[in-house]
Amino acid sequence: MAKNKFNKDWLHDHINDPYVKLAQKEGYRARAAYKLKEIDEIDKLIKPGQVIVDLGCTPGSWSQYVRNRLAGKPGGRIHGTVIGLDLLPMEPIADVHFILGDFREEDVLKQLEAVLAGRKVDLVLSDMAPNLSGIAVADAARMEDLIDLALEFCQSHMHPNGSLLVKCFNAMGYAQIVEKFRKAFKSVASRKPKASRDKSSEVYLLGRTLKNPQ
Secondary structure, X not given: OHHHHHHHHHHHHHHOOHHHHHHHHHOOOOOOHHHHHHHHHHHOXXXXXXXXXXXXXXXXXXXXXXXXXXXXXXXXXXXXXXEEEEOXXXXXXXXXXXXXXXXXXXXXXXXXXXXXXXXXXXXXXXXXXXXXXXXHHHHHHHHHHHHHHHHHHHHHHEEEEEEEEEEEEOOOOHHHHHHHHHHHEEEEEEEOOOXXXXXXXXXXXXXXXXXXXX
């Protein structure tokens, strides 16, 4: 009974969510686009000509937003490169290079390197989150694993002056994740966009300029 009530409450909140309505109106696949939009407007992350990678990109709303920013307007010509990576399939997005698979696997890495063509990545984005079990220790470990993947990716592929934006949760090993960011980046900031639901403990960490680029 409690589960049914939770589902009904969630559905009611979702249907009446202004960001859900805005996403439907503006053609974004998920309301998450407005979290990135808000952070981008504050931190000026996305600039014309950049190479940007969206880790765990499916269903694609962040890639959509990045593509539109690099084009200057919806439907305009893109000035830059957008690469989406995910273990799950994604419906195509104009001008976005989608690669299906794990970037640690050789065939996926070759596809990525072919698109990069010797270039380094300016901005790495990750809105990834684990499937939560409700077991705090296990969930924190899964979240940290995803952050480690993003940091590993940056060490291998990102420009020394590049930036990494990831999703994490206040309750899931947050202090340890912040410490890892401080070891990896010269500048670290946290962001809680208004589009992030009040009930959610999610927060976004932004790291800028690698301390020890490879």
